[in-house]
Amino acid sequence: MSSFRPTRICPHRLCRPLHLISGVAGLLAIMAVASEALWILGLMAVGVLFSFGIYHLVHRQSMVDTVREEVEETVIVTQRPSWARAAAVVHVLWTLFILMTLASVLAGQSSEGWEEPPTTAGLLGSIGFGVALMLVTEVVHQRAARVEVRAERTAA
Numbered sequence: 001m002s003s004f005r006p007t008r009i010c011p012h013r014l015c016r017p018l019h020l021i022s023g024v025a026g027l028l029a030i031m032a033v034a035s036e037a038l039w040i041l042g043l044m045a046v047g048v049l050f051s052f053g054i055y056h057l058v059h060r061q062s063m064v065d066t067v068r069e070e071v072e073e074t075v076i077v078t079q080r081p082s083w084a085r086a087a088a089v090v091h092v093l094w095t096l097f098i099l100m101t102l103a104s105v106l107a108g109q110s111s112e113g114w115e116e117p118p119t120t121a122g123l124l125g126s127i128g129f130g131v132a133l134m135l136v137t138e139v140v141h142q143r144a145a146r147v148e149v150r151a152e153r154t155a156a
Contacts, residue, residue: 006079008059008066011087011144018091022098029102046127051134058138076148083144090137 004013033040055063069075118126 006077006084006145007070008077008141008145008147009070011077011079011141012084012091014088015091018088018095022091022095025095025098025102029098029105032102032105043123043126047130050127050131054131054134054138058135058142074150076150078146078148080144080146083140087137087140087144090140094133094137 006012010016010019030040030044052063059066
């Protein structure tokens with residue numbers, strides 16, 4: 001058996017490797033496109049801010065507090081198998097989307113449209129779509145893990 005221990009961020013054993021793959025592919029795609037259009041970096045900064053806000057809204061605590069709980073082992077996280085599988089499916093879809101974006105950018109198929117920022121409606125539509133997907137991702141992750149506060153150990 002492996003030493004997998006579910007967490008709020010990685011409730012399924014496939015989440016951690018999918019986070020790594022999509023994170024590296026996403027950074028490569030951003031670096032490849034940002035050299036041609038600096039507005040992409042601004043859009044990514046907005047996305048990061050929205051992701052922190054959505055996480056805080058869904059989980060009712062910051063990402064830093066979640067990591068602190070995991071490091072200090074002050075909570076017990078129990079996996080809900082069906083929701084954890086749903087979280088893994090969401091990660092697979094995100095990873096495929098990011099890998100297809102990276103392949104498209106590296107192939108140079110869509111680089112003509114990167115020089116100019118999109119219209120206001122296109123920009124707001126992209127942000128809205130990203131926010132909706134992030135919200136679905138976080139809600140599924142929140143449902144995938146049952147979190148219980150560990151009982152305090154009394155010092156004798």
